[in-house]
Amino acid sequence: MSTTKLSFKLNGQSMEVAIAPNTLLIDLLRDDLGLTGTKAGCREGECGACTVLLDGEPVNSCILPALKVAGRSLTTIEGLANEEGDLDEIQQAFMDEGAAQCGFCTPGMIMNAKALLNKNPTPNEAEIRESLSGVLCRCTGYRKIVHAVVTASQTKKSHK
């Protein structure tokens, strides 16, 4: 099969890959680049476990053709902690609040919350629930996830 070159920024690093034109973003990430932190739960854009940030906006990588990221900046769960390994406030809050159970939705939840806090650093509970409504979790009942995002927003504020 013929391949197409694709250039984009992944977790802050410029990169170029050659892929089949019909490759989905999730398969590029997981199969070609070995970034398996992004999960596939339904492969039809319904469960949100595959959420990554494209120029800061949350997208479902399981239904997005990889070529759509050409020239753009992509962030996955692997790119959230800084180079020294310091966790993002949201990651730390998920641990402190016990917001992860089986953990399968956790990367999607955290990426979604990251997009929210970038845009709205002090969301109220309703805004958090609205923003995370596209990511399904079968384990937690969402309470500790919502609380973790509140905690993360407060931590972020106190650092500034």
Added chain:
Amino acid sequence: MRDKTEDKRTVQVLTKEKLDLEQLLAAPKDKLSVAGHSVTRTDDLQKVTGKLMYGADYPQEGFLHGKILRSPFPHALIKAINVEKAQELPGVAAVLTAKDVPGRNGFGAILPDQPVICGDKVRYVGDGVALVAAETEEIAHEALSLIQVEYEPLTPVLDPRDALKPDAPQIHEKGNLLSSNKLRKGDIEKGFDEAQVIMERTYQVPFLEHAYLEPDISLAIPQPDGTMLVEGPMQAPFTVRRNLAAVLGVPVNQVRVRQIHMGGGFGGKEDAPIDVGCRAAVLAHHTGQPVRLSLEREEVTLQTCKRHPMIMEIRIGAKKDGHLVAFEGVIYDEQGAYAGLGPVIPPAGGSHIHSMVMMPGPYQIPHVKVDAHLCYTNHPYGGAMRGFGAPQVHIAHEQLMDELAQELGMDPIELRRINAFRLGSVTATGQVLDQSVGLIETLDACAKAFKWEDRYGKSQYVDAKSSKRRGVGIGMGWYRTSIGTSGDGCGANVYVHEDGSALLYSGITEMGQGAFTVLPQICAEELGVRMEDVRLVKPDTDMVPESGPTVGSRSTTLMGNAIIMATRQIKESILEMASEMLIVPIDRLEVRDRRIYDRENPGKSLAFKEVAAKCMAMGKRLIGQGWWAPPTASLDPETGQGNPYFVYTYSTHMTEVEVDVETGEVEVIDYVAAFDVGKAINPKAVEGQIEGGVAMGLGYALMEKVVLKDGYPQNLNLQDYLIPTTLDVPDIEPIILEEENKFGPYGAKGIGEMPNIPATPAILNAIANACGGRVRSLPADPENVFLAIQEAGGPPER
């Protein structure tokens, strides 16, 4: 008649274990330093950074891709099958049919009645008729399309009541009735004669999908020494191994099974991994190459087990003062195409017997009669799902209690308070509840936090113009700890090393419930070291002792006790050695936070690691092996009388809902749930179980149903099978109460399954309280709520 030999054995076990535990649990509970405290989960860092490996995350190089050809008919004979074209497709390594299964062509958690590959007949649309292994998934898909199968369709059986009719088509050779069970207590006729109020109702619940976020996957890897390694997400590695050995036709010790971290299980990954594991292993056996069998979401819905649907007919009799006197129930329990975890075959007690035992609810009733029929149909098969047959019957008895309260003109919590189990109560099976019964305490705590007295009886429209009306509801429940009957043993090994660090070997699996954190907590507490000094070895049947399945809310209690027993053998060495080194009698020594102290002279102490090193140098035993099986007794087959489970968890839930009486839409706006858990080992994780369980119960109440049309599931993906989102679940308030279980580690009993059970009827009761409409056939989606309001004579007046 009860089997006296059985009873004697049980009594012996009881006495021995009791003595052991009382000795072991000598440490005062208020002094616990690791157990009983909220700790961060051991695998959280990997989860939040995306580093935790699930089955689908393992590199695929070197693996063939497996695929299953499924039946297009719910019930049909296979007349001919031709795989030649598929075999000739380049890149195809194997195309297998029934004749290619090397050993027993059947698997199942209890009864092996499901073919690995169907030969003569198919019994549901998820049935596999051929297996393919190919170099890529695309080639495997294409190969499936080249297999030609000639079927002779048969009339499908789609209702458990139809299955019992004399002229019903027979799904299995032994007939459509898989199991019929009886519960008899007192004299049911006398009970109804004494009753002043008698009510009869029928309730119906559908098939549910587990909807764990991680689809099923199995990796089967033939080893150079001829053994077979099978890895994947699974709750029951030993059950998978037992089935693999039979299907491959080899001894159990020729199969090695390793659990990969699960993206949710909820009971479904007790059955499904047997299914995908056996099929992957048969392909690997034939090709001699590693095989990866990964199901797509739609395949998970088509193929794997579901929550049993039931039709429940109940008659209840009470005195005018609210005392219950008689309860009669009939359960038509739909098993679907295969036995799964349904049937009652001692020593494995299936979900069916659990439904029967639980059906009269957590209430003292002198006269009880239940008949429970488990029937095959041509639908997907019923398996374990959080609550294992208990949620269904709670939906029935908890709604009936509210309907009865209304008939008697009583507050529903008062009716429950009169009849609820308390210390010394006798259950419908004749079991005396002689310890750890905190049901009334959960009722009181829940009512206080929810302010029930201020809120009940005040259902009203949100405002003068709104079509939304609010109401409150209650649900009560009980749930076993352990599998019950017998054969429920749990083993643990603990090794302490010369530097004081420890390895804990356990076959209990992690699916998000937190076992990989709670078990090291118990081990660290008992050894007297810190949490970080204990590393848990992940379930691997070549490494860990038989532990049974991770089901039945049994892990913390049973494995906790096994760990305590294992550590005792090590502590004997440690304390003997410390006694010699400190010249202090053993009974004055205490181990805490990595130090061994003289209780009477705390300044006199040694580091745990120093003593461990000395033990190692002197050849003292630092290896412990623990084994614990709960005290249980079988049920009498004629009367259902006996002690099926050794302890129960209790719970009360209260909720407020808002019902739009014009559209039937329901919003749950407030929720309090109180639990008697014996002892919370990791309280934060217990809260997580409660919150997640309530959300699952909410889905059961309001939106979940596998829609079946002529035997075909219609809602295969999560776009059509709806589960609750952040916008559906309110901010749940969990309340944890602790009525000590004297047979549990620090008093603990199970919590995994209890939380969703009372949630569903609490919400249904709140809906009825808000709008007057009662939904007796689930789910209470807008259409059914709207119809229930019409049936009740229209929306309540303003």
